[in-house]
Amino acid sequence: MELLLASAVGILTASGIYLILRQRSFPVIIGLSLLSYAVNLFLFATGRLALNQPPILNKYAEAAYTDPLPQALVLTAIVISFGMTAVVVMIALSAYLSARNDRIDMTDETGEDA
Numbered sequence: 001m002e003l004l005l006a007s008a009v010g011i012l013t014a015s016g017i018y019l020i021l022r023q024r025s026f027p028v029i030i031g032l033s034l035l036s037y038a039v040n041l042f043l044f045a046t047g048r049l050a051l052n053q054p055p056i057l058n059k060y061a062e063a064a065y066t067d068p069l070p071q072a073l074v075l076t077a078i079v080i081s082f083g084m085t086a087v088v089v090m091i092a093l094s095a096y097l098s099a100r101n102d103r104i105d106m107t108d109e110t111g112e113d114a
Contacts, residue, residue, distance in 0.1 A: 005045050012038035025092040025102040032088065036081035044074045 012034050019031025047070035096102045 005041065009038050009041050009045070012041065023104050025095065025104055028104060029085065029088055029092060033081070033085055036077065036084075040074050040077050040081075043070050043077065046070050 016031045016034035016038060019027040019034065022028060022031070047067045092102065
C-alpha cells in the first residue's frame with residue numbers, strides 16, 4: 001500500500017511539474033491542481049491511518065489511534081486550493097479575452113525579451 005501511495009504522489013508531482021512548464025495557461029492551471037492533489041495525498045499519508053481506530057486518544061483506544069491533524073490540514077488545503085484554482089482560472093480567462101491568446105511567454109510583440 002505504501003508503494004502505491006508513494007507512486008501516486010510521485011506521478012502526480014511529476015505530471016504537475018511537467019504541465020506547469022508548458023507555455024499555455026490551461027495546462028499550467030491543471031498542473032497546479034495536480035501538485036495540490038499530490039501535496040494533499042502526502043499530508044494525508046503523514047497521519048498513519050489505523051483502520052477502525054478512533055481519531056482521539058481515550059481510555060478505550062489501546063495503543064493505536066488515528067491522528068486527526070493531517071485530516072484537518074488536508075480539508076483546509078482542499079478549500080484553499082479550490083479558491084486558488086478559481087482565482088487563477090479567472091485571471092487566465094481575462095488574459096485570454098484581452099489578448100486573444102493563451103500563451104505564457106516573457107516576450108513582447110516585437111519578439112524581444114521583456
